[in-house]
Amino acid sequence: MSKKENNTCNTCMSDLTRRDFLKVAGAITGGLAAASAVSNTALASSGGGDIPLEDQKALFYDATYCVGCRECELACKEDNHLKEENVDDLSGNTFTLIKLYQSEDGGESSFRKYQCMHCVDPACATSCPVGALEKTDEGPVLYESLKCIGCRYCMxxxxxxxxAYDWSQAYPLIAKCDLCYDRHDGPACATACSPGALISGTRGELLKIAKERIAANPGKYYEDRVFGEHDGGGTSVLILSAVSFDKIGLPPLTEKAIPHYGETATRAVPYIFGGAAGFTAIVYRATMTAEERQRLGKKQGKEEGETE
Ligand code: SF4
Ligand code: SF4
Ligand code: SF4
Structure with missing residues (x-):
């Protein structure tokens, strides 16, 4: 951009050029229409695809087998090239976390592995106004950074x-587990789990294993049921625990999928706010520095390369 073309407004924080401004103005109209159109696609596709649910990729975590060694956390970091950090919650550099629940009287305890549950009908995808989160036919719920406008409705x-929001980026992006979508030998965390607390396979196979464990150990597992078979419409991460689900941080959900609660309101969100958030993102993108564009492009390139 030459200085001649530069139309700097003194009251603006960034140098918004005339060309950028026209780009932004044109994009607002298109962005609003696209946001609404794509949100419909996201709503339509959020329930999964052509592969039967029982044949989709899944992960089974049996908390009674977990010894808290955290090899799964390390394997996830290595496989996803994430930085080491000491955090209490999932973050831009922590896609999975092992936490310990201990009752106050020390009577009962259990580990719990936190990560994306890869919901059968994911609320994150339904709420995203631009379809940046999508339930794949194979089961994993994936995120596309170049579509993301940073509105954080998924959160x-x-x-x-x-x-989680990855604040380490100049243009913050959402970050979460992708169920190791591109790995052919199953999720890295499951491969690393030597005590056998994590098993990968199809959802049908894993449900069968979980139910066999319940049948073989009456009274061992909480409510003799598998969390995620039906909770919140079902998930692709299935959990068994001896301690009650609420104590290990699993929310009390009915069998109804989350996107179907207050569906009218959920569907209205993209239309009402998508334009405002889209406008902010479009302005941001139009004024990104060359370095920021390069960094975002590299991140997207890596994601595309990994999914090929
Ligand atoms: S590797 Fe397995 S046993 Fe170790 S903390 Fe992770 S889930 Fe638990
Ligand atoms: S657990 Fe949350 S982020 Fe993961 S698929 Fe379900 S709604 Fe989306
Ligand atoms: S499935 Fe992959 S991305 Fe998800 S927690 Fe396990 S290793 Fe990390």
């Missing part, structure tokens, strides 16, 4: 508090 919508 509000997720009943498990999973999507």
């Amino acid at each position: 509000q919508a997720c009943p498990y508090g999973v999507p």
